[in-house]
Amino acid sequence: MKRVRLSIVGFGVVGQGLAELLHAKRELLQRDFSLEVVLVGVSNSRHGFIYREEGLDIPTLLDLAASRQPLTLHPDIQQWSSALEGLRATTADVLAEATWTNLRDAEPGLSHIRTALTKGMHVISANKGPAALSANELSALAQQHGVQLRLEATVMAGTPILSTVREGMAGVNIKSVRGILNGTTNYILTAMARGRDYAEVLSEAQGLGYAEADPTADVEGYDVVAKTLILAALVFGQSLKPEQVSRQGITAITREQIQQAAHEGKRIKLIASLSRTADTLNAPLEARVEPIALPIDDALAQVNGVMNALTFHTDSLSSVTISGPGAGRLETGQGLLSDLIAIARNH
Numbered sequence: 352m353k354r355v356r357l358s359i360v361g362f363g364v365v366g367q368g369l370a371e372l373l374h375a376k377r378e379l380l381q382r383d384f385s386l387e388v389v390l391v392g393v394s395n396s397r398h399g400f401i402y403r404e405e406g407l408d409i410p411t412l413l414d415l416a417a418s419r420q421p422l423t424l425h426p427d428i429q430q431w432s433s434a435l436e437g438l439r440a441t442t443a444d445v446l447a448e449a450t451w452t453n454l455r456d457a458e459p460g461l462s463h464i465r466t467a468l469t470k471g472m473h474v475i476s477a478n479k480g481p482a483a484l485s486a487n488e489l490s491a492l493a494q495q496h497g498v499q500l501r502l503e504a505t506v507m508a509g510t511p512i513l514s515t516v517r518e519g520m521a522g523v524n525i526k527s528v529r530g531i532l533n534g535t536t537n538y539i540l541t542a543m544a545r546g547r548d549y550a551e552v553l554s555e556a557q558g559l560g561y562a563e564a565d566p567t568a569d570v571e572g573y574d575v576v577a578k579t580l581i582l583a584a585l586v587f588g589q590s591l592k593p594e595q596v597s598r599q600g601i602t603a604i605t606r607e608q609i610q611q612a613a614h615e616g617k618r619i620k621l622i623a624s625l626s627r628t629a630d631t632l633n634a635p636l637e638a639r640v641e642p643i644a645l646p647i648d649d650a651l652a653q654v655n656g657v658m659n660a661l662t663f664h665t666d667s668l669s670s671v672t673i674s675g676p677g678a679g680r681l682e683t684g685q686g687l688l689s690d691l692i693a694i695a696r697n698h
């Protein structure tokens with residue numbers, strides 16, 4: 352049996368989703384992967400970092416988090432006042448990073464990830480800030496320290512986009528991608544097309560754990576910009592800055608416009624696209640995030656609610672579309688879990 356010791360930094364919707372899956376799938380992990388995951392460290396911003404060498408009890412942690420009690424009430428722990436101090440002082444094989452996405456300087460996630468990689472820990476992250484702004488630097492740091500950095504959960508939650516590109520589509524020349532990459536806005540646009548009110552549906556998406564801590568990131572398109580930057584780096588090997596992505600969110604879209612589009616046989620979707628500006632491998636990319644009224648027979652027009660989809664236009668596979676959940680507690684936890692299993696397999 353392989354034993355992997357894990358610390359989770361950021362114990363909100365996603366961090367808890369991963370913990371819940373680790374608990375619920377304990378038997379499956381042992382049976383199918385001979386893998387035992389021991390959760391040794393957990394951190395949030397209110398209660399700092401807690402650690403237990405022999406492993407923390409997941410149901411106890413989930414109960415404490417659900418009742419918003421201090422995680423430090425877990426018995427028999429060591430504690431530090433911040434994640435950074437805790438990460439520096441303790442050891443684990445893998446860090447799962449699930450703190451807030453910040454597209455200005457990627458903190459606090461960037462420092463957490465740098466610290467872990469430098470200590471020789473593998474890193475799995477749902478946090479889009481470090482992936483969007485510093486993918487190259489962090490990949491180089493991981494390589495330097497002989498560890499893996501895996502980012503599946505950053506784009507379309509647990510729907511396998513990055514591993515599909517890396518493994519299943521290895522050798523394919525991807526010329527452009529186009530897709531729906533934000534669960535919250537697709538949920539809102541779908542509900543508005545059914546006559547519901549913007550503010551009410553946004554608040555529902557927040558309650559379901561789909562939205563960012565500041566939902567402006569979703570509705571103004573910044574979250575999709577982050578995912579577009581990640582795809583630019585990991586699919587096309589090009590490092591773009593947020594200002595290089597032309598961005599328009601959904602806040603100016605009215606119910607009348609949605610109804611008018613429906614009348615014309617169209618659906619308004621927030622579409623991300625990345626395409627090479629010439630037919631050579633190193634041609635610069637054009638990157639856009641914008642609402643588009645798609646004809647109803649466009650595959651992306653059929654993607655509703657929290658579902659997302661991404662179409663790859665390629666040389667040898669023509670076009671390939673992957674569709675699945677784009678947000679959610681267990682859906683994103685699954686993205687982290689699949690990366691954790693991949694690391695354990697190669698460990």
Ligand SMILES: NC(=O)C1=CN([C@@H]2O[C@H](COP(=O)(O)OP(=O)(O)OC[C@H]3O[C@@H](n4cnc5c(N)ncnc54)[C@H](OP(=O)(O)O)[C@@H]3O)[C@@H](O)[C@H]2O)C=CC1
Pocket residue numbers: 360361362363364365366394395396397398433434449450451452459477478479480504505508560561562563564677678679680683
């Ligand atoms: N929700 C989703 O469906 C998806 C989310 N993501 C990304 O995953 C990450 C987490 O999202 P989500 O769980 O929804 O967000 P939440 O707001 O629910 O959770 C964020 C967590 O980070 C903690 N945190 C913030 N700053 C620090 C810090 N300095 N040290 C330790 N902990 C800190 C918060 O602490 P506290 O609890 O004390 O406030 C909270 O526990 C984000 O980057 C998001 O963009 C990616 C894909 C899908």
Ligand SMILES: N[C@@H](CC=O)C(=O)O
Pocket residue numbers: 505507508532533534535536561562563569574677678679
């Ligand atoms: N807020 C994001 C969460 C996942 O990345 C979304 O709604 O897609």
